[in-house]
Amino acid sequence: MLPLFATLLLLLAAPVRDTGVNAEPGAVAAAAVVAPAPAQVSNAGAALTTAPAAAPAHVTDVTDVVAGYADEVAAIMAESLARGRAMERLTALCSTAPRRLAGSPGYLAAAEWARQTMLADGLENVRWELVEVPHWVRGSTGRVRLVEPAAHAAELPMLALGGSIATPPGGITAELVVVDSLDAGKLLGEAARGRIVLFNGPLDPTLPTTFAAYSGAVGQRGAGATVAARQGAVASLVRSMTTRLDDNPHTGAMHYADDVPRIPHAAISTLAAEKLATLVAAGQRVVLHIEQNCETLPNEQNPNVIGEYRGTTRADEVLVVGGHLDAWDVGQGAHDDGGGCVQALEALRLLKTLGLRPKRTIRVVMFANEENGLAGGRGYAKAHEGELPRHVLALESDSGSFVPRGFSSDATGDTRELLAAIVELLEPWGAGTLVQGGGGADIGPMRAHGVIQVGLKPDSARYFDLHHSPRDTIEQVNPRELALGAGAMAALLYVAADIEPGFTREAAESR
Amino acid sequence: MLPLFATLLLLLAAPVRDTGVNAEPGAVAAAAVVAPAPAQVSNAGAALTTAPAAAPAHVTDVTDVVAGYADEVAAIMAESLARGRAMERLTALCSTAPRRLAGSPGYLAAAEWARQTMLADGLENVRWELVEVPHWVRGSTGRVRLVEPAAHAAELPMLALGGSIATPPGGITAELVVVDSLDAGKLLGEAARGRIVLFNGPLDPTLPTTFAAYSGAVGQRGAGATVAARQGAVASLVRSMTTRLDDNPHTGAMHYADDVPRIPHAAISTLAAEKLATLVAAGQRVVLHIEQNCETLPNEQNPNVIGEYRGTTRADEVLVVGGHLDAWDVGQGAHDDGGGCVQALEALRLLKTLGLRPKRTIRVVMFANEENGLAGGRGYAKAHEGELPRHVLALESDSGSFVPRGFSSDATGDTRELLAAIVELLEPWGAGTLVQGGGGADIGPMRAHGVIQVGLKPDSARYFDLHHSPRDTIEQVNPRELALGAGAMAALLYVAADIEPGFTREAAESR
Known part of the structure; x- marks a missing residue:
């Protein structure tokens, strides 16, 4: 890396271009102005007249010009x-x-x-x-409690999802069904009726960027409630959108389709999701109690x-x-x-x-x-x-x-x-x-x-x-x-x- | 990035080469063997016979071969x-x-x-x-105390440097002199006599990698005590080797030249170093008390x-x-x-x-x-x-x-x-x-x-x-x-x- 550093040191030693413009208060519009400020209005609709047409050859020239900005960078x-x-x-x-x-x-x-x-x-x-x-406001109450099997009773780290409705007063208590993707959720049919559906599809850790992994899983958060409700579920949960296995819950936005009943939708931590999935996979009947009083105001x-x-x-x-x-x-x-x-x-x-x-x-x-x-x-x-x-x-x-x-x-x-x-x-x-x-x-x-x-x-x-x-x-x-x-x-x-x-x-x- | 992911998914779908070798305990030598194990001894000195001579042309071919490992990677x-x-x-x-x-x-x-x-x-x-x-062992005591000016009296976050000697029992109390590089320290002359020298050169934050910044500053840690002692200093300190301004002290190795008296050498946090330098720059007489009982055992x-x-x-x-x-x-x-x-x-x-x-x-x-x-x-x-x-x-x-x-x-x-x-x-x-x-x-x-x-x-x-x-x-x-x-x-x-x-x-x- 030494040649690089040497180059940089030379660049840093060069005088910085100083146009003398250092602080210019300018015209400050009053707060809470909805219309665009005058500077925009006066030019609205005007054609861009100064830029010459781009000839295919100019980019090569411009690339040379770009190199001339190395000092400023x-x-x-x-x-x-x-x-x-x-x-x-x-x-x-x-x-x-x-x-x-x-x-x-x-x-x-x-x-x-x-x-x-x-x-x-x-x-x-x-x-x-x-x-x-x-x-939307979260409200004062948010809880997901594992009530059955009694030996595993525990509060699970959760966060209501943005846009979700509240549970009825006193909450919802129902048996859990677990799926590992939105598509698997669509196939539940009668198995979803009267139940709470957990969408437990993990972010794929093998993808080179975590953004790609997120994109592949986040549909469960956005559309999970709609998919579950369409088949008669009473509430839905989603595994937190993270590659990490821990007890940190992650919230985010969700949305309801217009033609389906709205049911409460919340995220639980990845460790909590793993725990529930393990119990269900072992054939246990799992019952949860969900309570949240979030609401959407005007x-x-x-x-x-x-x-x-x-x-x-x-x-x-x-x-x-x-x-x-x-x-x-x-x-x-x-x-x-x-x-x-x-x-x-x-x-x-x-x-x-x-x-x-x-x-x-x-x-x-x-x-x-x-x-x-x-x-x-x-x-x-x-x-x-x-x-x-x-x-x-x-x-x-x-x-x-x-x-x-x-x-x-x-x-x-x-x-x-x-x-x-x-x-x-x-x-x-x-x-x-x-x-x-x-x-x-x-x-x-x-x-x-x-x-x-x-x-x-x-x-x-x-x-x-x-x-x-x-x-x-x-x-x-x-x-x-x-x-x-x-x-x-x-x-x-x-x-x-x-x-x-x-x-x-x-x-x-x-x- | 989608084409990339598509490629990867195809690669992941390909069967992994399985040589059937999955766990092979092999011969395990006893612990604490100093001589190389038999496998090495038997081949010691033998010429490498299997590799063909490298012709300039082969690298291009090998590059193609490298691409063939994409599945395994x-x-x-x-x-x-x-x-x-x-x-x-x-x-x-x-x-x-x-x-x-x-x-x-x-x-x-x-x-x-x-x-x-x-x-x-x-x-x-x-x-x-x-x-x-x-x-080398750190011992039970390590402290740098700012004693004058009394209004600023405080303990400063410090760590003795590895290889440093201890202070005499009861510690060292002396006036501080501050320099911003090893070279500046070499010019102290009489100003160092009887004093504690602080080497306060920061890591250059503008360098693209922090390793380059570290390389440019770490000489103060390694050789500071020798430079200071050569001019009669009684102890030396170094600003911690980090680009960050905080109260976290950083230790590390230091060494003594054979022809110079050995004096205690320790690191203080970057915030402590800034505080001391500011006081000295303002013309204040700054006195420190240093005490450490680290030692080098056989x-x-x-x-x-x-x-x-x-x-x-x-x-x-x-x-x-x-x-x-x-x-x-x-x-x-x-x-x-x-x-x-x-x-x-x-x-x-x-x-x-x-x-x-x-x-x-x-x-x-x-x-x-x-x-x-x-x-x-x-x-x-x-x-x-x-x-x-x-x-x-x-x-x-x-x-x-x-x-x-x-x-x-x-x-x-x-x-x-x-x-x-x-x-x-x-x-x-x-x-x-x-x-x-x-x-x-x-x-x-x-x-x-x-x-x-x-x-x-x-x-x-x-x-x-x-x-x-x-x-x-x-x-x-x-x-x-x-x-x-x-x-x-x-x-x-x-x-x-x-x-x-x-x-x-x-x-x-x-x-």
Whole structure:
């Protein structure tokens, strides 16, 4: 690795470009503004006139131009690693608003913290944009008790799933039936009637990424209640969505089909699920008592929180960087997605601190409601629909704040080549890989409008140990790993927002 | 990533090669044997006759052959991730022998655990080979107290450094002088006389890997006492070797030059070092009281613990896989190097479980003394000197048990190309990168004999948060990350030990 370090040291020794722009308070809109700020309205519907048509040959040239940004990338990474404030800010967010599910008082505290942070950083056009969000509350009671066989009687670690109904007063007591997949659940027929169904399909540990394992199992959480109820079950449970065998329960969203009775649905820990499955497999009659008083209250208005770092010569072209500010009501939402939020904020702060103002505008969006509805992402795409033809790229960090390995994107062709060249600048920090994939749930609704999707890809090994659980706390976040991600995001954003000819609309539409 | 997963699933669906060899107790030598076992003696000095000369053209062919091992690699990784026993074994080692510094009763407990584990796994030629090791003990007292200015009086988190002498009875009280590097310390001159010198140079956080930062700072720990004493200092301290700012002190080895008086040398936490430096920078007179009763006892005999998985047709060609069984006397030595030890053991267990017996012999070596002397590695190389011409490769895991990113090696030319091709088989699991570098301290003494050095390279972000400190405990090890490393090592070893023509002596000598 020595040649690499030598190169880096040379880069660090080079003077950092200083445009003299260090803090620019800009125009700050009042809080709780629903309509887009004037800067957006004035450009709504205007055609993108500055980007030249993308000739196949230009990418090779642009790749050379990308290499010219190596100094800035090195300076950004060094600043983040030596003087970054991401960890300090994540600590502040988790202290201010550990429980910030959509509709809750905690979410409003987080939104005000985000607004104040953007103002303190001197971002421009700082504002709230309200969206309508669901308001589910866990309530005061949640328990799953193993009552038969009596010799095994015990409370099982559980969490009601977001969106679930409560049990009737006094709870539900019924015999258990266990299946190892959603499809197996569909075949239960009479065996489900009057019973509690446990969906016990594990995340496949042999898949190279835990995200792939999660995708293969999470249908049990989302649709389990519907599948069970269709056959007459009185309640349903799901094995927690983690590769780890422990007593830590994981919550998450679930949904009901309109044509099926609604039954209570909850998650139990993986060890509890194994215990129940073992008893049933041994031929024991297993009876559970389930009690939860969660409920869905009337919808609320919650803000997406938005700020900008305006570009110099192409300010009407926009790159969005975001994370979702809402989090489940257990733990602190430190990895999901507090870390992604502070990385997005930190990315802009790093560029401003270094005096690196790119040609295009970078807009940071803290989305209001990803966990149980995606109202934040959908609301942003709708409110800014007229402006989306000038959104060239959206970046999200919502896969945990672990050490970054690179980025994912659905971009193709020339656009992908350019993105890959930019990402490769981060290879010395181990984050130089561009893989196929989406960008993130919140920016997803912009995809249909041709906005390039980019996601930060941290290492996935530990994420589902913590995800949606009481253990997703600040202690699980490593400051250096968080800072590497923030720096990588800042570097990618800076080059993508500054490069000529860059991500043209033509290129985006060729996807 | 879907095409990748699809490929993997196809691979996993393929039948695993089963040679029918599943457990072979073999000949087990008695414990405490110093001389090499008969199998080695009988071949000592014999020329390697089976490997054909390496023609430049063969590597391209071999690369094709490497690709033919994809099924086995996928099976090994799946087995490690789904049914691996590395975490269970690390828990056992850390429970049996959390404090296993060379010469201690803890080390002997660890050595017996390792021998029993090898026997339980059915390894062949299981034995102890004794080496002479130092025996330093921390003693019952260790303290650094800030006594002036009185308003700041406090105990500072500290650990005596391994090999340091004690203070005189009653301790040392003296004024503090602070420098930010070993070189700055050399310029102190009269300013050091009668004083305590604090070497406060931080690890450079901006370097891409923390190992590079550690290398640049650790000289203060090793040589600080000599530099300070040469100018008349009465004791010396060093800022803990970590990028993290906290109150966790980190120990490690230090050494004295023969021509300089020996003075006590200890580490203080990074926060304590910052506090002292701030006071001194503000012009305050700072006085410390240091007291420690560590001592160096007469040398002991400790075993390297060795076992083998004998090859089928080239059994006299040996691949060594090892880790160091000794660990500092604080924490549990979970990452350093308990994890590396169980990964080495697990690599052989995985191959045996899958019935994958390669053509060459794989020998696992648990080295006796890396932390404070390297007697284990030196002793192995010396005891097996006659056999080293038939050692084609040595692999070590001693950089923490974090998620593997690939391997390091000093191999060059055709040998490196072959190694890179094998490592690339692990790309689907994120461990496909071969970087320049050594293999590990313990296998280092074999390098002069032409043995290819290979090291597992885990992600480095968190390692020096824990290294040599009370926080290096089993709780810091992630089971999936540990299993990914064990699987990657097993896969590399299997292909390297089985492939034809493979790592020939000629190739090794061309390095």
